[in-house]
Amino acid sequence: MKNHRTHPIRHLKNGGSSEATQALLAEEPLSIRVQGNPYTVVMRTPGDEIAHVAGFCLGEGIVDAVEDFGTLAFCDEDVNVVTVTLTPKRSEKVPEILDRRGFISQTSCGICGKELISDLRQATQSVDAAPIDLATVSKALDELSTHQPLREITRASHAAALFDEAGRLLSVAEDAGRHNALDKAVGMLFLKKELPEARFLVLSSRISYEMVQKAARAGIAIIAAVSRPTALAVELAEGLNITLCSLARNDGLFVYTHPERIKV
Structure with a gap:
């Protein structure tokens, strides 16, 4: 299944129009x-x-380690359906997650920000890591577009990269979807048991609380x-000991939480 397709378009401009094709994500x-x-779905x-x-399963708390999977495979070679089974030991630990109607990373109608933050903090442990040089993070942000071939073709995709x-x-x-891009990037390392090597994440999108x-x-x-980032993302990151930063317009980074982790 292709990740993009071409589509005929009409290009309208002052003085007339012309036919063309465009790659769509x-x-x-x-x-x-x-x-x-x-x-x-x-x-x-x-x-x-x-x-x-x-x-996705790691992010939602369905699994904590690769060993928690019994099986992880396509359903009868249908790439639009993936089936997951858990080991008996893991399934006994997460019955409330398996019965949950919504994701940890999705709020139901009517829930307020304080309730959501409280729920997320209870479901997620605080993290810690050694500081990273400002130049290292800035370079990764500046060069993210060079790792986005699909964006170059379609001008429509989000990206997530781990360094x-x-x-x-x-x-x-x-x-x-930006959430999907992050799940994919994390999943690639998670399945190879190389996730502990990752020290920082770079996103092409805004930072929301789900991310x-x-x-x-x-x-x-x-x-x-x-x-x-959004205000709710900053509040959650503050409590989970996560450093959030974004590209400054002229030079450097704006850091919103735990700036001590970025070395100048």
């Missing part, structure tokens, strides 16, 4: 089944489905993004 449903039951850009579901303390790229993923929660579940203590 693909978006398809992915059904995730857990313990034989439908768990959720997410809209995503095709590709890296197994890593996507692995990262080690020296600024070496460990994994990167693109998707129509903070997913990073915390992955043990990532620094998030740098092209766009600024």
